[in-house]
Amino acid sequence: xxxxxxxxxxxxxxxxxxxxxxxxxxxxxxxxxxxxxxxxxxxxxxxxxxxxxxxxxxxxxxxxxxxxxxxxxxxxxxxxxxxxxxxxxxxxxxxxxxxxxxxxxxxxxxxxxxxxxxxxxxxxxxxxxxxxxxxxxxxxxxxxxxxxxx
Numbered sequence: 811x812x813x814x815x816x817x818x819x820x821x822x823x824x825x826x827x828x829x830x831x832x833x834x835x836x837x838x839x840x841x842x843x844x845x846x847x848x849x850x851x852x853x854x855x856x857x858x859x860x861x862x863x864x865x866x867x868x869x870x871x872x873x874x875x876x877x878x879x880x881x882x883x884x885x886x887x888x889x890x891x892x893x894x895x896x897x898x899x900x901x902x903x904x905x906x907x908x909x910x911x912x913x914x915x916x917x918x919x920x921x922x923x924x925x926x927x928x929x930x931x932x933x934x935x936x937x938x939x940x941x942x943x944x945x946x947x948x949x950x951x952x953x954x955x956x957x958x959x960x
Contacts, residue, residue, distance in 0.1 A: 850931075850939050850957035859890035866931075866939070866957060868918070872905050879903045881920050883929070899926050906930075909946040917946055931957070 847869060854862040863886045870879035885897040901922040909915045909932060918939065920929040930946060931939040934956065941955040942948050949955055 849960045851960055852957040853888075855954070856887065856890070858892075860888035862887055864957060866920070868903060870903075872916075876902060876904065879905075883920065883922075899923075901926070906946070909942065909948065911948065917942070 850866045865884045867882045883899040899922040904919045906917040916933040918931045937959040939957045
């Protein structure tokens with residue numbers, strides 16, 4: 811993994827209480843696009859804990875007006891020595907087209923209200939989102955950064 815990608819990944823996940831890029835996984839669901847209440851879940855590994863459970867709820871349709879596309883993101887830490895509180899973010903999401911390697915790919919940009927990290931998720935398939943870097947590049951350990959639709 812290039813050092814720049816490693817640093818970008820670490821910075822992105824530092825918002826989640828100093829934990830490094832890792833793994834997200836869970837079960838799948840049926841809808842191909844983000845519709846009202848589409849929930850994606852997974853678990854990121856954490857250097858200081860047993861993992862970070864992530865839930866992302868996307869409300870609105872890809873083709874709906876921007877103000878109708880909102881999200882909620884919740885992060886809970888497992889067995890963290892400092893026992894940080896759960897983190898909750900809400901805001902708007904946008905649909906972006908293309909990544910460096912896949913010009914036709916669909917990317918969701920989640921921008922929290924107020925302070926907070928902007929998150930970028932590549933839609934891998936109808937049931938899977940993958941955390942990518944702000945330059946819309948996939949990480950080398952991309953299979954470990956995926957959320958599955960519930």
